[in-house]
Amino acid sequence: MKKHHKLYIDGQWCTPSSTQFVEIINPATNRVCARTPMANERDVIAAIEAARVAFAAWSQTPASQRADFIHAAADEMENRRDDFIVAISQTMGCPLSLTNDLQVQGSIDAFRTFAKMAFLMEEVEEKEGFMVIREAVGVCTLINPWNYPLSQLAGKMGPVLAAGCTMVVKPAEQTPLQDFIVAEVFDKIGLPAGVFNLTPGIGADLGQVLCGHPEVDMVSFTGSSAAGINISNAAAPGVKRVCLELGGKSPYIITEDTDLAVAVRSGVENVMSNSGQTCTALTRMLVPESCYDEAVKMAKLVAEDIVVGDPENPETRMGPMSSSRQKDTVLNYIEKGIIEGARLVTGGVEMPENLPDSVKEGAYVKPTIFADVGNDMSIAQEEIFGPVLCIISYCDIDHAIEIANDTIYGLSSRISAKDKPAALSIARRLRAGQCFVQGGRYKDKAPFGGYKHSGNGREWGEEGLMEYVEVKAIIYE
Ligand code: NAD
Numbered sequence: 388m389k390k391h392h393k394l395y396i397d398g399q400w401c402t403p404s405s406t407q408f409v410e411i412i413n414p415a416t417n418r419v420c421a422r423t424p425m426a427n428e429r430d431v432i433a434a435i436e437a438a439r440v441a442f443a444a445w446s447q448t449p450a451s452q453r454a455d456f457i458h459a460a461a462d463e464m465e466n467r468r469d470d471f472i473v474a475i476s477q478t479m480g481c482p483l484s485l486t487n488d489l490q491v492q493g494s495i496d497a498f499r500t501f502a503k504m505a506f507l508m509e510e511v512e513e514k515e516g517f518m519v520i521r522e523a524v525g526v527c528t529l530i531n532p533w534n535y536p537l538s539q540l541a542g543k544m545g546p547v548l549a550a551g552c553t554m555v556v557k558p559a560e561q562t563p564l565q566d567f568i569v570a571e572v573f574d575k576i577g578l579p580a581g582v583f584n585l586t587p588g589i590g591a592d593l594g595q596v597l598c599g600h601p602e603v604d605m606v607s608f609t610g611s612s613a614a615g616i617n618i619s620n621a622a623a624p625g626v627k628r629v630c631l632e633l634g635g636k637s638p639y640i641i642t643e644d645t646d647l648a649v650a651v652r653s654g655v656e657n658v659m660s661n662s663g664q665t666c667t668a669l670t671r672m673l674v675p676e677s678c679y680d681e682a683v684k685m686a687k688l689v690a691e692d693i694v695v696g697d698p699e700n701p702e703t704r705m706g707p708m709s710s711s712r713q714k715d716t717v718l719n720y721i722e723k724g725i726i727e728g729a730r731l732v733t734g735g736v737e738m739p740e741n742l743p744d745s746v747k748e749g750a751y752v753k754p755t756i757f758a759d760v761g762n763d764m765s766i767a768q769e770e771i772f773g774p775v776l777c778i779i780s781y782c783d784i785d786h787a788i789e790i791a792n793d794t795i796y797g798l799s800s801r802i803s804a805k806d807k808p809a810a811l812s813i814a815r816r817l818r819a820g821q822c823f824v825q826g827g828r829y830k831d832k833a834p835f836g837g838y839k840h841s842g843n844g845r846e847w848g849e850e851g852l853m854e855y856v857e858v859k860a861i862i863y864e
Pocket of ligand 1: 530532560590632633
């Protein structure tokens, strides 16, 4: 069992002020797999102060130096790949054989992309009588959830380092292990003291100081809308910049002139990936009435073909939910869907059949599909964050777009149509920060973020860097 005893503050492993530890549960077995210390307010203040002191010199380093550090970190992350894979798989249940592709490789690649972006900080725009320069925003608090714990961290740390900001990092309570490995990586490459500080702990207890401390300039948060609102409230009196990446209830429009079997398969696989714990999951599949029954039958077969099991078994395609609490949340929604009158096509509230004894106590949910879903049902409106797909019928494309946009969220969307021009004409009418058309796949150079309750600000791509930038006009004429 992995045991950590110290926090990483000001370039050193420090004994925490609190004697409180948290036991980390492996959701596949429901057994303790690690123990980590909890920071308290005193530790967080020490971390913020260290980040403030470090900011003065770090923000003035040449971009080439910051890029070298980011590349060195990426190299060391490659060396620690297996440790990341085990840490993430054990704490949130991602199948071991999929964890590198789903959770680790993209984070390392993203670091290299952000290293190149450091040079954007030195670009100067000459205008008529004035110039525009870019400066780092300052000390940043980074708060992350548990579903993609390393990628979400990389998507924030990369631009923080590239821009010349410093950071205090708080992982989710149930998945802190990859953050400890990241601290070891930075320690090994000799990142200047105070640039990266790690203070794991309970978000609700530490939120006020993490987001409200006067020396914090910016908060970047990924997680639930409820926590995002609390974080914004804590940051508001200090007029801090707040970047929020929140939930989604993303639509997937399938038109009748596309290849239905291919479209349905990829839609079901998208939702079931990572046990449905993906903020961009395409959880509302919109299908024309003319091929609705056929699509539902196809979706059922795809879902029932997914191998649910022990994350350590290489055949497993879907592991448990990340915690028993998340399992309960998802099962409640499945019960609600049945009560609301949706048709349960496959899945449901029972444990999946044929689980090996090793994971019989795990937080498992069956891949679940509801048909005959009305878009006003709570299973179509609220983020379930589990392997639950709603299939909704539409009569024409205007109707599909109306249903797609009829949500408080606006994070992602997707279209499978006859061809790219047909898909693009629909994409322009969807109110969401991303739209995948035809075979479009996730790209870390593309800006990512939400409309409406899905958040504000953007991560990834150059837009992700710019969140951490202050723009200064120097006027000389
Ligand atoms: P959460 O939003 O409460 O927790 C995410 C992170 O925020 C954790 O690190 C937590 O410690 C921290 N946090 C919580 N309250 C805080 C506060 N007041 N101040 C500062 N930090 C705070 O999410 P959860 O309770 O773990 O999950 C609940 C639901 O959130 C899920 O069912 C899902 O719908 C949604 N969720 C969304 C995402 C996403 O990527 N958008 C990720 C995880 C969870």
